[in-house]
Amino acid sequence: MRAPSHRPAAGRRRARARPPAASPYGPRQLGAGLITGAADDDPSGIATYSQAGAQFGYAMLWTMPLTLPLMVAIQLVSARIGYVTRRGLAANVKRAFPPAVLWMVVGLLVTANILNLAADIAAMAQALHLVVGGPRGVYAVGFGALCLALQVFMRYHAYVRWLKWLTLALLAYVAVAFTVELDWRELARQLALPGWAAGHDALVMIVAVFGTTISPYLFFWQAALEMESGRDGRPRARGEVRRQLRRIRADTLVGMTFSNLIGFF
Numbered sequence: 704m705r706a707p708s709h710r711p712a713a714g715r716r717r718a719r720a721r722p723p724a725a726s727p728y729g730p731r732q733l734g735a736g737l738i739t740g741a742a743d744d745d746p747s748g749i750a751t752y753s754q755a756g757a758q759f760g761y762a763m764l765w766t767m768p769l770t771l772p773l774m775v776a777i778q779l780v781s782a783r784i785g786y787v788t789r790r791g792l793a794a795n796v797k798r799a800f801p802p803a804v805l806w807m808v809v810g811l812l813v814t815a816n817i818l819n820l821a822a823d824i825a826a827m828a829q830a831l832h833l834v835v836g837g838p839r840g841v842y843a844v845g846f847g848a849l850c851l852a853l854q855v856f857m858r859y860h861a862y863v864r865w866l867k868w869l870t871l872a873l874l875a876y877v878a879v880a881f882t883v884e885l886d887w888r889e890l891a892r893q894l895a896l897p898g899w900a901a902g903h904d905a906l907v908m909i910v911a912v913f914g915t916t917i918s919p920y921l922f923f924w925q926a927a928l929e930m931e932s933g934r935d936g937r938p939r940a941r942g943e944v945r946r947q948l949r950r951i952r953a954d955t956l957v958g959m960t961f962s963n964l965i966g967f968f
Contacts, residue, residue, distance in 0.1 A: 733954050734867060735782060735928035739921050740958030741870035743774075744965045746826030747819060748915040749876075752966045755908050761890050762905075763912060765897035767967040770916045775959045777917065778925055782951045785926030787944075792926045816920050824850075859931060873965045880968045916966065925955075 755763040781792060788795055793812075797805045828842035853862060899905075929951065 733957055734863060735925050735932065736778065736951070736954030736956070736958030737870055737961060738863065738866045738928065738958070739778065739925040740960075740962035741866075741873055741965075742924065743916060743918060743921055743962045744873055744876075745819070745823050746830070747822040748966070750822075750826060751911050751915045755912055759900050759905065759908065761893035762898050762900045763908060764890070764893055764967060766909065766912045766916075767963045768894075770913060771959060771963045774917050774963065775955060777922060778959055779952060779955045781922040781926040782929045782955055783948065785929035786932075786947060786951060789930055791930055792923050812919055812923060815918075819918070819920065863928070870961070873961075876965050876968045916963070 755766075784795055785791060790798075793805065793809055796808055824843050824846050825839075827846045828839045831837075831842045832839045900908075
């Protein structure tokens, strides 16, 4: 008879190799930050950047590198709040401040969002009218109904996946810059030694560029996206939290850089 083995059963089992953790810097980890950054280049934002270029040439290019660190900082804070607390910004404001502050913040956000949505849908309808002609009012209603239906009836993760791939459409603005005649030396000079366009119109344009680049709805949006992605109810290990925070940082850096790059072009 063979002598019974004194090794524990667990010791006789072949150790299963754990699959390596996904890198927080891989393209598959991009999501909330990339989509939020791309959303900043909405039709109203593109119109603002186009007006700045048409009116002042290269003189406003310095605003893009300047707004990038400010944009990254506030979006990173918003995303972390959404992920760690598993609540949106409005819910966190409600927990930390009196009701009057909550109603004021939400009221301002709703007003700004309504105006921004109206401008975006109208711009989309106008763009379609330029291509195929037809009634702009009908196009605006159609775009609004389509966007609402997708958000209500499409599954969240499928919707986010489509939005992620649709961000590539914004690269068309980069391609256009290489198909027209540009004075690249003057462009580089304006970046290295930015000038200052004086006057009331220039000041208004600077405020418009900063306002459309660092928009309040982006804070709420990215916090909500991170809240939805982490809403599984499971307790989180310390290592998992650290990995997710690294992912959020990389995602936000890529997304905001992408957003400002499109605005720059």
